[in-house]
Amino acid sequence: MRSETLFDEDGHRWLAFGRDPNKRDSVIDTNEYVILSDGKALILDPGGIEVFPEVLSAMTRHFDTHQIEALFASHQDPDIISSLPMWLDLCPGVKAYASWLWRSFLAHFAMGRDADILPVPDEGMTLTIGPKKRRVELIPAHYCHSSGNFSVWDPTAKILFSGDIGAALLPDHEYNFYVEDFAKHVEYMRGFHLRWMPSRPALQSWVKKVRALQPNMICPQHGAIFRGEDVGRFLDWLDTLEVGQIHW
Numbered sequence: 688m689r690s691e692t693l694f695d696e697d698g699h700r701w702l703a704f705g706r707d708p709n710k711r712d713s714v715i716d717t718n719e720y721v722i723l724s725d726g727k728a729l730i731l732d733p734g735g736i737e738v739f740p741e742v743l744s745a746m747t748r749h750f751d752t753h754q755i756e757a758l759f760a761s762h763q764d765p766d767i768i769s770s771l772p773m774w775l776d777l778c779p780g781v782k783a784y785a786s787w788l789w790r791s792f793l794a795h796f797a798m799g800r801d802a803d804i805l806p807v808p809d810e811g812m813t814l815t816i817g818p819k820k821r822r823v824e825l826i827p828a829h830y831c832h833s834s835g836n837f838s839v840w841d842p843t844a845k846i847l848f849s850g851d852i853g854a855a856l857l858p859d860h861e862y863n864f865y866v867e868d869f870a871k872h873v874e875y876m877r878g879f880h881l882r883w884m885p886s887r888p889a890l891q892s893w894v895k896k897v898r899a900l901q902p903n904m905i906c907p908q909h910g911a912i913f914r915g916e917d918v919g920r921f922l923d924w925l926d927t928l929e930v931g932q933i934h935w
């Protein structure tokens with residue numbers, strides 16, 4: 688599994704993990720992200736059980752498991768959080784944040800540690816990481832695509848983690864962590880968004896909120912990262928995309 692440092696300033700780092708060349712074709716490719724702030728780690732969408740050994744091995748090249756303070760699940764899907772019981776088992780005391788809507792569903796694979804799944808209210812909340820208590824905001828992204836869904840905004844790094852919003856299904860030869868040719872990239876995103884995003888008003892509301900934040904990067908859970916001018920290009924594309932249509 689490959690990794691990339693997205694931001695590194697004053698003890699505050701963003702790491703991206705993904706593009707495992709040994710991943711089985713039947714398992715959808717995912718990106719996992721870590722905010723490592725003054726020695727403490729918050730893992731964003733830690734991934735599925737199937738990729739857990741590779742994710743763990745890649746992450747522990749950068750930090751030890753005792754440094755993990757919290758996990759965050761943007762929503763309930765297996766590719767997002769079915770590794771939860773492994774992380775809870777490995778990291779005593781770690782807390783997992785997810786929408787209140789999914790808490791009692793995720794408890795089905797919490798192996799008795801459902802008290803460590805902390806509910807995020809619909810309006811979102813602030814998390815802090817590490818001894819300096821650096822702030823990140825959990826921003827509502829409901830119906831994009833899950834009915835209880837959040838993005839993560841880091842005002843220090845000016846990076847937004849978008850979960851499945853902005854996801855792309857890349858062919859095997861596309862190894863780059865960043866979008867390189869936006870026009871071409873749209874073709875990898877369109878089908879995913881048309882099928883998985885049920886609500887245009889919900890997407891447009893999310894776009895409006897994200898534009899106001901002026902992120903330097905938008906990091907999805909599948910596919911490549913938008914940075915620089917591609918952030919605006921992506922938001923413009925999403926704002927006009929007619930999702931939620933019935934084609935059959």
Ligand SMILES: [Fe+2]
Pocket residue numbers: 762764832851
């Ligand atoms: Fe999903």
Ligand SMILES: [Fe+2]
Pocket residue numbers: 764766767850851908909
């Ligand atoms: Fe996903």
